[in-house]
Amino acid sequence: MIKKLFAPLCAALLLLGMLAGCAGKQETSGELVLYTWEGMFPQEVLDGFTERTGTKIVYSNFDYDETMLEKLTAANGGDYDVVIADDYIIEQAVRSGLVAALDKSAIPNFGNINPLYQGQFYDPDDAYTVPYGAGIPLIVYDPAATGFEITRYEDLWNPALRDAVAITANYRVINGITLLSMGESMNTEDLDVIAQAGEKLLDLAPNIRLSQDDNTQDALLNGEASAAFLYTSQVTQVLAADPSLEVVYPAEGLGFGIMAAFVPVNAPNASAAHAFLNYLLEPEVSKACFEWLGYYNTNGAADDIVDPQLVVPASVTSGEIIQNVSEAANDAYNRNWTAFKAACGQ
Amino acid sequence: MKKVGALPKLYLALVLLVTYLPIAVVIVFSFNDAKLPVSWTGFSWRWYEALLRDAALMEALRNSLLLGAASSAFAAVIGTLGAIGMARAHYKTKGMMEYLSTLPIMLPEIILGMVFMAFFALLRLPFGWTTLIIAHTSFCIPYVFLMVKARLVGIDKSIEEAARDLGASPARTFFDVTLPLILPAVLSGCILSFAMSFDDVVISIFVSSPTVSTLPIKVYTQMRTGVTPEINALCTLILIAVVLILLVSAALRRKSASDGKQ
């Protein structure tokens, strides 16, 4: 019995040993640890940086912004050199003292940044961050299937769309568009207004076919939904797959989201981090990145060369960004969301 | 006695058919040209090419294999010995300990991951292989433990006692008598453990270090751009590898069996 097991066990161990040998080899000099979601950069851009500077890029990933903050807190602002995450979590990271002020003399391209994306709530003096892509969730619909024209968030409530709407699953965003449709701010902390939004959301429930953060756009293509409220990269993807779909910039106002890069306070290789941020701001590099990513270009110097679809239309001069709100308001938003989901399943 | 009728066989076949339907779809769509898995736009090798070019993904695959092997091996040893010890002896703490050891599969992953991270930080364990293996072992143990425990019930203690009465040392009794009896359960537990470890994302993200990444971390953190069909291609390749390994081991078994007869 034992003998029979012995040979395959030995073989397996040997194989593992070889694999371990492969996994163990690592260059020790000049590493840059980049911490963000997977798939944020085309491989050529990362390779280009390594070729030019000799610095190897270690690409490390998180799933949610909050996970990133937890890990960064546990590492006491060390371990990572460049972090790219969402606006609201950066505000929290800055407040917790985990973010280093940028040395702008090491980022000569800093002036390339489109000012539309600067001076935001998470970094009012542009001391800590370099924006890397902006998103505006939009409505996309199939005119042949809906039978009427959609121009506003309010139209998603139309009874004609019963069981035919796909939406993203971020509770603040969905609360936010409900508030916008009521003429309120997406960031209101007025508990009565939030409660009203909760009521209004319940009316939307019968129309919801699905609510999901990943692959939401597929629902428009596979016949599950005739209208969808999608994140920017999903909008880009679904339009590429089916150009007959219509995009709507809702009349009530837009929600903005900005992703930005920062350098943690105890970054092991801060000089390489600055060099990397400067590299990202080169127009050609930005073009490659944003065309890969499908988010709006935040580098003003690249506006002329990047795919025009990725430059925010001139008509959009402002949008509201979802910000951190008081604990009580946040709990109320959360409760609205759970009640809404429960109503969707009825 | 051990005859299985046609109807049961049909049932087995039917369940297996349903099991493999979605997998067949995954395999077919790994050759689809389009990025979105909605309709068929043409045959293409592009996702396989992309996969093989992706060095980071390949390293992550290696890490995942190592992690799965290490955690399921630790879980097999700890879980099997634990099940034997607990079945053969009676402690007051037995029930409590059994319960505690299944806790890791009782709690949602995200909270377990966060708690592990905080706890390891408290112990000042450096994040990386050690923390990954500990965390994975903890949720692998219940699979081995429960499988072996169920198998041990009803196995006659007198066989072991007979072996010992005949002068076999406890170690020898274990390897020659007990282990062969429970081996199928240990193997089932190992296989399940490996699969769970190989599929885990959330806990791994919390307890890994920047330089150690696993395959699921690479695959499931493409939140901003959507999962690419590269993963379909990878699943297909893994299935092929598993089938090959099995065919080879079956062939070896047949060979050693026929050698034995000569």
Next chain:
Amino acid sequence: MKRGRIWLCAAPLYAFTLVFVLGPALYLVALSFAQNTAGTGFCWAFTLENFARMRDPIYLKCFRESFRLALSTTVLNVLLGYPFGYFMGRLGARGKRLLTFLIMAPFWTSSLIRLYGWIILLQVKGVFNRVLLWLGVVDEPLKILYSYPAVLIGMVYALLPFMILAVYTSVEKLDWTLVEAARDLGASRVKAFCTVTLRLTLPGLMSGVVLTFVPSMGLFFIADILGGNKIVLVGSLIQDQMTRGGNQPFAAALALVLAAMTTLMLWLYRRLTGTSELEGVV
């Protein structure tokens, strides 16, 4: 004899569990009584607020739904998995090996990707609907996806192998002479099955129930993906609280209550089936 040595066998499990399970568990309990602050942070001030908040009907509903889904999943798994494991255990050596392999092979692929496979099968313009339309069974494509049945399919699919393997390992070692003896003594097939086979394989069934019921209480990504996120489950509530909700203490309290509910169910199950007595007979 040798009680001392036997103790050593369980020592690694004791040590590991005490350090790496009990330790984090205590941290979790402490966290559930901590106070939430704005943002993702919290402070170590004792409060019962996290538990009190669960009395909200909406949150109670989450617990009810999670329980309902876990229970239906487990029952379906027993109904489908027990016969499978039983027949599998009666096959010849080659058949057993082949089936074990066939049941386990899908596990090596990613669970999420298998769910995407189901989406492609079930969607309105999907394979299943095309076949039905072609056969003329239906005139309009069925909207199966994003419904409760779709979630149940996904849950049963994901957890069935655990039930099958658990039942199989205990049927496989079954002493068939006992069943024969019962038959010789005049018991009908059904009676022999109920009094001997079922009773002797109950520990396997118990393991199977634990391995399916326990994870299904916390499993929510299947409901998100195949159910379109329209069923409110405690698992996804916890996820929301851990991420954008930014309320870790509340998430910890929810997880504890969830674990307590699961424990209670397992205890009841053991009591009702008498499995605990059986386990003593070693």
